[in-house]
Amino acid sequence: MEQPQVIENPEEKTFIQTILKYVMLLLKYKVLIITGTSVAAVAVVAFAMVSLKLPAEVSPMPNVYQASGVVLFQEGGSEINMSAMLSAFGIDSSGAGSSPSQLAMHIINSRSFIDEVIDHFGMIEKYNIEENIKNRSRTIFRNSSQNTFYDDSGALVISYSATDPFFASEVVNYEIELLEQWFLEQNISVRSNELSLMEEKLEELSQDIKNVEADIETFQLEHGVLDIREIAEAQSTMLTDLRTSLNQIELQIRSYSEYSTIEDPALTSLKNQRDNVITQIRRIESGYTSSDGRTMPSLAELPQLSLTFSHLTAELELKTQLYQTLSERYEVTKLVAADAGAFTVLEYAEVPEEKIGPSRGKMCIQVTAGAFIAMIALALIIEYLKKIINDPKNRKILTGEA
Secondary structure, eight states: OOOOOOOOOHHHHHHHHHHHHHHHHHHHTHHHHHHHHHHHHHHHHHHHHHHHHSOTTTOSSOOBEEEEEEEEEOOSTHHHHHHHHHHHTTOOOGGGOSOHHHHHHHHHTSHHHHHHHHHHHTHHHHTTOOSSHHHHHHHHHHHHEEEEEETTTTEEEEEEEESSHHHHHHHHHHHHHHHHHHHHHHHHHHHHHHHHHHHHHHHHHHHHHHHHHHHHHHHHHHHTOSOHHHHHHHHHHHHHHHHHHHHHHHHHHHHHHHHOOSOOHHHHHHHHHHHHHHHHHHHHHHOEEOTTSOEEOOTTTHHHHHHHHHHHHHHHHHHHHHHHHHHHHHHHHHHTTTSOTTEEEEEOOOOOOSOOBOOHHHHHHHHHHHHHHHHHHHHHHHHHHHHHHHSHHHHHHHHTOO
């Protein structure tokens, strides 16, 4: 009985042979690979333990702690209302600049702010900086700082990393205090400017009110009345009464004239009364001087005089209302002048209890894996060199016999 023939794939056979070749090679140098990897693993673990036990000042890889504080900013708000209020009175309030959050980011990243923190904590001596003192100290500070602003909540997180957790928290809290002090001083300065502008505007309004009151007083003295509208109403009433009386007298005269053809004393009296009423009507219509010396305007002048008086009283009411509104705002501004405005400290930094790095376990795994790969590469290199040396042709080339 014939046995079935097994058809072998040459490529698969070659691949398997190659795998087996390298496996055998690794087994051949297993002592080197295991020893080298073990030595590296032990060394890196020992290094990690020593770096953990040594003080941070001398440790080659000390623990790093990060302290963080949170500051809140209220964008717009009362500042917008103040700007609108001042603009309504013609006061320029366009110098407010950027939003508080943007301003805060510029401040804490500014050279003067960083130098203030560096000098306060003596970081130049702490880090033994002897060359390029300004640039190196600022670079160290910036590399240890992390400031993040969140637009959705308006929160600015100020962080600082250091090997000393107490030092990290102190730096963050000092940054917050400096920032708060700056905003407070800036707010006081801005409020002072606003107060000065409002004081000037109040003085201007006060003078305007006095001028309008003087114009009204002159108008009243000139025409002898407190309100021109009272004159108009009085003259209108007088003219109405006189015209009514004139109509009645003319009816009486007409009645007498129908049956009397001679000069009746009663008819003469009625005609004299009619002439007197007509004279009084014309006198009122053309203007006259009263018995107490007041000059009464003519009927034709009343509309213009009434309009002028209305304008004066309306202007007085408007300026008085503006003065009252600005006075109230002035008092409110004085009360809030010592407030930090849009700046609010939500959380000061606490002393961190957990480190943020380095990860010694991860380092040990990476070094051990690297050592294992390096030992395998070394084994391959040794084997390759042996082949070159053991080859007769290569040996002749190396010995110079070729």
